[in-house]
Amino acid sequence: MLSVAPPDAAEIRCNAVFEALLWAVSRPGETQLLPAPGMAGIIETLIDLECTAYAEGEELRARLAATGALLTEDIGQAGYVFVDSLMDFEAWLPAVNRGSALYPDVGATLVAAASHGRGSRLRLTGPGIAENRDILIDVPAGFWDLRAQLSAYPEGFDLILVDGASAIAIPRSTHVEVL
Amino acid sequence: MSLATLTKPWAATSYGFLDASAKRELRRKMLKAVAVPGCQMPYASREVPMARGWGTGGLQVTLTLANPGSVIKVIDQGADDGVNAASIRRFVSSVSGAAQTWDTLDASIIQSRHRIPEEILRENQVLVLQVPDPEPLRDVESNISIARQMHADADYGKLWLTLYEQIVRKGRIMQGASYPALVNGRHVITPSPIPRWDVPKLHMSKHLTILSAGREKRIFAVPPFTRVEPLVFSDRPYLVEDHAGLTCQRSGLSGFFMNELPMDGGGSRFEVSDSNLGIKAIRRTEGEPDGIGDTWYRNGEYSA
Structure with missing residues (x-):
């Protein structure tokens, strides 16, 4: 009979982060709690040497480099994009990889810091939402219009918005209406 | 490092x-x-x-x-x-x-x-x-590269054609499991x-x-x-298996999906396919609390 190897600390963290992310993507707009604040847990859970990643900020870049991921300067090459702020999104958002109708899985995951519970009021509809869900997210005006312009479903990018230990996901399948 | x-x-x-x-x-x-x-x-x-x-x-x-x-x-x-x-x-x-x-x-x-x-x-x-x-396209397109292109184009006409041909040949849609x-x-x-x-x-x-x-x-x-x-045609409603009237021989449940057990002499008997639901029903007949939760089908009709 096998004896169970207990999960090590890293596996416990990664399992909890993954569960939070899986339910966040499954129910867009619903706040899920990460076991620890920040993006470090997401990097530890998802990123390794098979990934190409882009990040702004020395600390995030160092964390990504430690996973063995290929760090790129060209945001369009990255499968995973980590940014501290969405303030100057016009400059780089059009370059984010959105995959193609042939290969929707190539579309990037964009992990960004954004305050929950204040800012513009959004109405989300789509898979994972029974009818509609209203949330407050502090993302600059124009971001959602540009997202809609850039994404021709199933092309698009999947958004994970982190505020401390809270995470909200807005995958490409979600329709966002600014109220 | x-x-x-x-x-x-x-x-x-x-x-x-x-x-x-x-x-x-x-x-x-x-x-x-x-x-x-x-x-x-x-x-x-x-x-x-x-x-x-x-x-x-x-x-x-x-x-x-x-x-x-x-x-x-x-x-x-x-x-x-x-x-x-x-x-x-x-x-x-x-x-x-x-x-x-x-x-x-x-x-x-x-x-x-x-x-x-x-x-x-x-x-x-x-x-x-x-x-x-x-x-889902394998039966109509064996080349996976072309099937990928068909998914990209949302080109599912050949699947509709398969269902149509079943209606023409057999009078009804024959696709049982893996229904697209x-x-x-x-x-x-x-x-x-x-x-x-x-x-x-x-x-x-x-x-x-x-x-x-x-x-x-x-x-x-x-x-x-x-x-x-x-996938259905507007004049051919989606039909589930006709199990609504069958009764499980072991648990007495009816209105759920059944397994058919062939018998000697050509007849058959039925047992509820969700075995734990059957166990719960048997417990109920023995007077124990059954703990059967809400079910998707009630009296053989989908009602959730």
């Missing part, structure tokens, strides 16, 4: 059998699969101590999700005590420390081959379906060989469904509250 920061302490086995890099890859692909409902995402499909085709895809998903607090239910054609189901459940439990159950309502992860339990799944439950052939269904109005999936009876249970459900094909190395998902519409 030193060697110590790049390595981990030696361990005889990984928690949950799969190594950390296999789990990271699966986790990335599962998130993508949920983000694009019904779209087949390729993944590496690692070796597990079971032959491909016996549920390795589902097993890898379950092992990635499992933690010591999970409660695992595994069914094979509705039964918890089939050899395949019992050995998968024991294996998952022995490598993850997760608890085992037969009760649909107690489980946090339900891995299934070819059935969805009759009791309504809750919003915090994950249904993992083992898929032998994830490509349109997810979120965009991608057609084969919902694994679940009977037609079970397909409506995926539509706007509360639970998350992950479908994984280990041999074919593809994973796709149906998130909660997602439209799943079987």
